[in-house]
Each structure stands twice: as C-alpha cells, then as structure tokens.
Amino acid sequence: MSQDIALKMYQRDRHRAQALFKHSPTLSKSASLEGDHLLHRFEPDWSKFEHVYAHELLPQKDGCKKTSRFLQEVVDVLIDYVHKSNDRSTKVLDFHHPHTLREMMDHCLDIQEEPQNLEQILSDCKETLKYCVKTGHPRFFNQLSTGLDIIALVGEWLTATANTNMFTYEIAPVFTLMEDIVLTKMRECIGWENGEGDGIFAPGGAISNLYAVAVARHTVMPDGKTKGLSSLPRLVMFTSEHSHFSIKRAGALLGIGTDNVVLIKTDERGKMIPSVLDAEIERAKREGGVPFFVSATAGTTVLGAFDPFNDIADICEKHKIWFHVDGAWGGSALISQKYKGLLEGVQRADSMTWNPHKLMGILLQCSAILLRRKGLLEASNALKAPYLFQEDKQYDVVYDTGDKAIQCGRHNDVFKLWITWRANGDTGFENRINGLLDMSHYLQQKLKERKGFEFVLENPQFINVCFWYVPSSMRRLTPGPERDARLHKVAPKIKAMMMEKGSTMVGYQPLGEKPNFFRMIVSNAATTQPDIDFMLNEIERLGEEE
Structure with a gap:
C-alpha cells in the first residue's frame, strides 16, 4: 500500500489508519506524523460549534459525527448541573426580579429570524440552567416535589429520546406494557x-x-x-x-x-x-x-x-x-x-x-x-x-x-417510574419514605429545643412541619391581633432574604385566621440533619435582621 493512500485513509478514519501504520513495516513513522498534521489542518475543531448549525445535525447524511459531539457537549452541561445541584457550596438559586432577569438574558431570550450557531445554543443551555432554581439541592424545601433522582433522570432522558405517544400499543409497545x-x-x-x-x-x-x-x-x-x-x-x-x-x-x-x-x-x-x-x-x-x-x-x-x-x-x-x-x-x-x-x-x-x-x-x-x-x-x-x-x-x-x-x-x-422502581425495589422506596419521616421527626425535635420557634401544629401526622419564627423583638408581645399582624410579615420577609441570598428555600402561607407561617417539607432523600440545622440557623439569623 502506498504512503499516499494510507494518508488519505488516515484522514477518513484515524483509528483504522493508525492500525495500518502500526502493523505495516513499509509505512514510516513520518507518515503517521504527517497524517496528524493533515488532520490538524483539515479537520474542524469539534470542541467549538461557531460554524455549525442545527440543519447540519442528523438526519443530514453526514451529520452523525457533529450530532454525537454536540450531544456529548450537552450531556456535559447537564452533568455539571447535576453536580452543582448536589453541591452544598452552590446556591439554591441565583434570584433576580423578572424585569432584571429579562434584561440580563435579553441576548438569548429573543427568537431571531436567522438561525443561531450551536455554540450559541450551548451557551443558551448553560445560561438557562444558571438561573434555574436547583430543586434537587438538599436545601430546597419549598415544594412537595423535590430532589434529583439519577435513575429517574435517566428514565426521563430515555423517554425524550424515544419520543413516542402513549395512545396505542402499535407506537408504544414496551411503554404500554x-x-x-x-x-x-x-x-x-x-x-x-x-x-x-x-x-x-x-x-x-x-x-x-x-x-x-x-x-x-x-x-x-x-x-x-x-x-x-x-x-x-x-x-x-x-x-x-x-x-x-x-x-x-x-x-x-x-x-x-x-x-x-x-x-x-x-x-x-x-x-x-x-x-x-x-x-x-x-x-x-x-x-x-x-x-x-x-x-x-x-x-x-x-x-x-x-x-x-x-x-x-x-x-x-x-x-x-x-x-x-x-x-x-x-x-x-x-x-x-x-x-x-x-x-x-x-x-x-x-x-x-x-x-x-x-x-x-x-x-x-x-x-x-x-x-x-x-x-x-x-x-x-x-x-x-x-x-x-x-x-x-x-x-x-x-x-x-x-x-x-x-x-x-x-x-x-411511566418509564422513569418503572425503571426507578426496578432500581430500588419496594425495599428501597420504603427506606426512602421512612427516612424522610425520620428527617421530619428530627426537625420537630430541633424546633422544640430552639427559642423563637412555635408550632402551628405539634406532632403532625406526616412530613409537613408548620411553624412560626418569632423574632426576639416580638417575644414579649401579648398574643392577639397586634402580634398576629406583625408576625404575619415575618415569614415573607425572611423568605425574600433567603431567596436574595440563594441559601435555601422554604414555603410559607397563612391558614384561616392564622398569620403566615413556614411550611417545611423534607421530600429530598439527599437532605441530611446538618441541612435541617442550616435551614433553622438561616431562618433565625435572617429573622433577627428583619
């Protein structure tokens, strides 16, 4: 085989050509080096996508390589977000008021007439996640649905890839079963x-x-x-x-x-x-x-x-x-x-x-x-x-x-539930639920031990723990309308400050004639006792600033 032919093969298929160079004594080491030089000159830099557009991806005939590299980049972005969601040194959210956030993201929010290159699309993905609330963060307590289960995440990715409808067996045979x-x-x-x-x-x-x-x-x-x-x-x-x-x-x-x-x-x-x-x-x-x-x-x-x-x-x-x-x-x-x-x-x-x-x-x-x-x-x-x-x-x-x-x-x-149930079994889910109730009981015990915290309902039936934080300046007030009116403003102010800081998130609301109180939900299996302590310390610290 001539050196020119090998070099052309090298350009098309580097791994195959390297094997030829390795096993053919007639091909010199310089040919391999020259092949590297040719690849460097003529192959695009797949780590960047400034000159690549969506219409060049699959199903384009020559879109396989571009598609694979682009998807790998997207997956890296997602994995980074998963890691940050489980990193307690990162913020739960980077909060900005709606008009401010609109101005900050104005460069990527508007849909333009001309297509954007894939480098910009990757940047848009990163920018979007940057300002999302990390609902999988161990210190996010705001909703009943929290956490970022990895197996369920895999299930959601596969579901999106399969992209089928659930109305008939003929188009969703496995999923309907x-x-x-x-x-x-x-x-x-x-x-x-x-x-x-x-x-x-x-x-x-x-x-x-x-x-x-x-x-x-x-x-x-x-x-x-x-x-x-x-x-x-x-x-x-x-x-x-x-x-x-x-x-x-x-x-x-x-x-x-x-x-x-x-x-x-x-x-x-x-x-x-x-x-x-x-x-x-x-x-x-x-x-x-x-x-x-x-x-x-x-x-x-x-x-x-x-x-x-x-x-x-x-x-x-x-x-x-x-x-x-x-x-x-x-x-x-x-x-x-x-x-x-x-x-x-x-x-x-x-x-x-x-x-x-x-x-x-x-x-x-x-x-x-x-x-x-x-x-x-x-x-x-x-x-x-x-x-x-x-x-x-x-x-x-x-x-x-x-x-x-x-x-x-x-x-x-169904798929994300099915695969997560397969991965955990009944036992795994039972341990998860029991662990969340244990965490709720830990929270209740800590509330009893701390000054300034009052239960809306002691010994609740379930995970929900509802309580007031009463700042030291209000603790000598006689129970009544004046105290309730002042207490009603405390939880919203603390919530606003914790969101501005991005340290944690806890929901609040009134109930009937009861003034605003915190409703604490532990539904994330990643939450630990130190996370509960952190949240209580944060409420207490911010409550004394209000």
Missing part, C-alpha cells in the same frame, strides 16, 4: 384484590382528580356525555376545607359549579369531620341537589392531614356516593410497612390519585388516577376515533389505552 404493570402494582399497594381495576397516567394530580370527578359524574348520570349539562340535575360534590384546590377547580371545569362544591369542616388537626360530611349530604338532598362525589385527602397540602377514610367510606356507602381519595402527596406511604396505616380504609375508595413525583422522588411529572372497577374510564371518555382505535388490528387492542384518556397526545410518564 410497562404502564399496565406499574398501574397494577399501584392498585395492589392500595389493597384492591389482585391489583384489579383500571387507571392511567395523567399530567399531574390536578388532572388525575379531574378524571375522578368526570368518571363519577358519568357513572351517576351517563346521559351527560351525549346530551350535555342541560340533561343533568344539580349535582353536588364534597371535599375537605383543607383539600387541594384542584377538586374545586374540577367542579368549575366540568360544569358542576364551585357553588356546588361543599367544603367540609375539619378538626384541629386538619382532618375532615365525618359527622359534618353526613349532615351536609343530607342538607344537599333536602335542597334538591344530587350528591354524587366525596373527595377525602391522604396528606393535605399544608398540614399533611389524613382524613378518616373508613368513616367517610361508611357515609359514602350509606348515601351511594362515589368515594375518591386524593393521595397525590401521601399515597406513597402505602409502600411503607411502618406508615401505611395512615391510609387505613383507602382500599374502600372507588378511585385514588397518586403522585410518584412527590414522595417517591420521580421527576416531574408522574401522576396516576387509579380506579377500583375496570371499564369506567373508557365509558366516560371513549369516542372510538377510527383513525387511531381500529378493532381489526393484528394485536390485542385492549392495550390501546388512548381512548381512556382526556388527551389524545399523551406523554410517557
């Missing part, structure tokens, strides 16, 4: 015999609750599907005064009306009072309404209360009313042998919402609506569109689940 298996597993956790029943993944707990109300309405008044609201009597639904707002919103969206969503009083711990529920159902009947739906809550958003499910189930059976449990937050406690007793009686529910993207740490979004009886989702929602749901397909069309859904296009939310 996974969905069936995972939903069956979740129904088994609830306690429904052999995991029988039905369900579907929905875009968040609010939509899962919407499904429950829609199916319940169809079950009691099926003519509404074809004849509309004019064919229906005045339907009435009931939920706790501490329930999630999505229950009331479902009443608005489905034409029931928020005036017909009755909020049931709770006891001092935030649990629905069954006797009040029974009385309100009787009252609605006397006034000509048709009670059809009761929603109990497994882990209320603020106090973390679990309603008395068996008592509520008795009332629903007595009045022949659909019994739903909103377990978006607390449903995952079913996996823990230690804490599943919080949901005693949930197996009597007709439906249940469960959000693995909260307590189980699955990445957003991952929510399921689960039903005890099969076929109700299709009865309520199916329209048998012939361009999707043909009955004469070559496979069992029971796996074409799209007609159960409100949506047509439906994101694959």
Whole structure:
C-alpha cells in the first residue's frame, strides 16, 4: 500500500489508519506524523460549534459525527448541573426580579429570524440552567416535589429520546406494557384484590382528580356525555376545607359549579369531620341537589392531614356516593410497612390519585388516577376515533389505552417510574419514605429545643412541619391581633432574604385566621440533619435582621 493512500485513509478514519501504520513495516513513522498534521489542518475543531448549525445535525447524511459531539457537549452541561445541584457550596438559586432577569438574558431570550450557531445554543443551555432554581439541592424545601433522582433522570432522558405517544400499543409497545404493570402494582399497594381495576397516567394530580370527578359524574348520570349539562340535575360534590384546590377547580371545569362544591369542616388537626360530611349530604338532598362525589385527602397540602377514610367510606356507602381519595402527596406511604396505616380504609375508595413525583422522588411529572372497577374510564371518555382505535388490528387492542384518556397526545410518564422502581425495589422506596419521616421527626425535635420557634401544629401526622419564627423583638408581645399582624410579615420577609441570598428555600402561607407561617417539607432523600440545622440557623439569623 502506498504512503499516499494510507494518508488519505488516515484522514477518513484515524483509528483504522493508525492500525495500518502500526502493523505495516513499509509505512514510516513520518507518515503517521504527517497524517496528524493533515488532520490538524483539515479537520474542524469539534470542541467549538461557531460554524455549525442545527440543519447540519442528523438526519443530514453526514451529520452523525457533529450530532454525537454536540450531544456529548450537552450531556456535559447537564452533568455539571447535576453536580452543582448536589453541591452544598452552590446556591439554591441565583434570584433576580423578572424585569432584571429579562434584561440580563435579553441576548438569548429573543427568537431571531436567522438561525443561531450551536455554540450559541450551548451557551443558551448553560445560561438557562444558571438561573434555574436547583430543586434537587438538599436545601430546597419549598415544594412537595423535590430532589434529583439519577435513575429517574435517566428514565426521563430515555423517554425524550424515544419520543413516542402513549395512545396505542402499535407506537408504544414496551411503554404500554410497562404502564399496565406499574398501574397494577399501584392498585395492589392500595389493597384492591389482585391489583384489579383500571387507571392511567395523567399530567399531574390536578388532572388525575379531574378524571375522578368526570368518571363519577358519568357513572351517576351517563346521559351527560351525549346530551350535555342541560340533561343533568344539580349535582353536588364534597371535599375537605383543607383539600387541594384542584377538586374545586374540577367542579368549575366540568360544569358542576364551585357553588356546588361543599367544603367540609375539619378538626384541629386538619382532618375532615365525618359527622359534618353526613349532615351536609343530607342538607344537599333536602335542597334538591344530587350528591354524587366525596373527595377525602391522604396528606393535605399544608398540614399533611389524613382524613378518616373508613368513616367517610361508611357515609359514602350509606348515601351511594362515589368515594375518591386524593393521595397525590401521601399515597406513597402505602409502600411503607411502618406508615401505611395512615391510609387505613383507602382500599374502600372507588378511585385514588397518586403522585410518584412527590414522595417517591420521580421527576416531574408522574401522576396516576387509579380506579377500583375496570371499564369506567373508557365509558366516560371513549369516542372510538377510527383513525387511531381500529378493532381489526393484528394485536390485542385492549392495550390501546388512548381512548381512556382526556388527551389524545399523551406523554410517557411511566418509564422513569418503572425503571426507578426496578432500581430500588419496594425495599428501597420504603427506606426512602421512612427516612424522610425520620428527617421530619428530627426537625420537630430541633424546633422544640430552639427559642423563637412555635408550632402551628405539634406532632403532625406526616412530613409537613408548620411553624412560626418569632423574632426576639416580638417575644414579649401579648398574643392577639397586634402580634398576629406583625408576625404575619415575618415569614415573607425572611423568605425574600433567603431567596436574595440563594441559601435555601422554604414555603410559607397563612391558614384561616392564622398569620403566615413556614411550611417545611423534607421530600429530598439527599437532605441530611446538618441541612435541617442550616435551614433553622438561616431562618433565625435572617429573622433577627428583619
């Protein structure tokens, strides 16, 4: 083989040519060096993308190499963000007011007529992540859904790469099987015999609750599907005064009306009072309404209360009313042998919402609506569109689940849950949930030991810990309106200062006549006792500055 031919091969395939140089005694070392020189001269610098544009990537015929290098660069950006999210020396957020942030990012926010090169696109990715809140940071306590589980992250990456729809088996064969298996597993956790029943993944707990109300309405008044609201009597639904707002919103969206969503009083711990529920159902009947739906809550958003499910189930059976449990937050406690007793009686529910993207740490979004009886989702929602749901397909069309859904296009939310459950097993998830409750108990103990901290509710049922910080300047004030008015301003000021600093994030809100208080949520398995101590120290330090 001539040296010229080898050099040309070297330019096309460096590794192959190097092998030729190594094993051919007739090719000189200088040829290898000359090949390196040629590559240096003629190959582009793949570490930069100033002259590369999106249209040059796959599916362009010669786009493989550019695509691989570009994706590797993007993955490096993402890995760096994952590392920073777990680095306690980094800020939870780099906060700027909206108008300021708009000015700072003006160079990359606007969409221009001409395409930007991929170097700019990489810069845009970095800039975007720079100003994102690191919800996976161990000191982020602001929401019920926190953390950055690596296996779930891998699941989300694979899901995006597969980029398929969940409406039929023919385009999502593996994922539809996974969905069936995972939903069956979740129904088994609830306690429904052999995991029988039905369900579907929905875009968040609010939509899962919407499904429950829609199916319940169809079950009691099926003519509404074809004849509309004019064919229906005045339907009435009931939920706790501490329930999630999505229950009331479902009443608005489905034409029931928020005036017909009755909020049931709770006891001092935030649990629905069954006797009040029974009385309100009787009252609605006397006034000509048709009670059809009761929603109990497994882990209320603020106090973390679990309603008395068996008592509520008795009332629903007595009045022949659909019994739903909103377990978006607390449903995952079913996996823990230690804490599943919080949901005693949930197996009597007709439906249940469960959000693995909260307590189980699955990445957003991952929510399921689960039903005890099969076929109700299709009865309520199916329209048998012939361009999707043909009955004469070559496979069992029971796996074409799209007609159960409100949506047509439906994101694959099951894979990240399936693969994380595979990686952790029941035991891993149980240990996670027990560990989060242990961390909540540690927080409660520390609050009792520190001056200036007062519980909104002592010994809460669940992870939620609600408390006030009372600055030293206010501790001698007599309890009453003046003290409450001043205390109401403390949590917002502390929250603003911690966000400006970027040190931590904790949510706050009022409740009824109670002034603003902190609602502390530990739902990130990366959070440690020193992180809890840091957060309390920060609140105390900032509280004395306010």
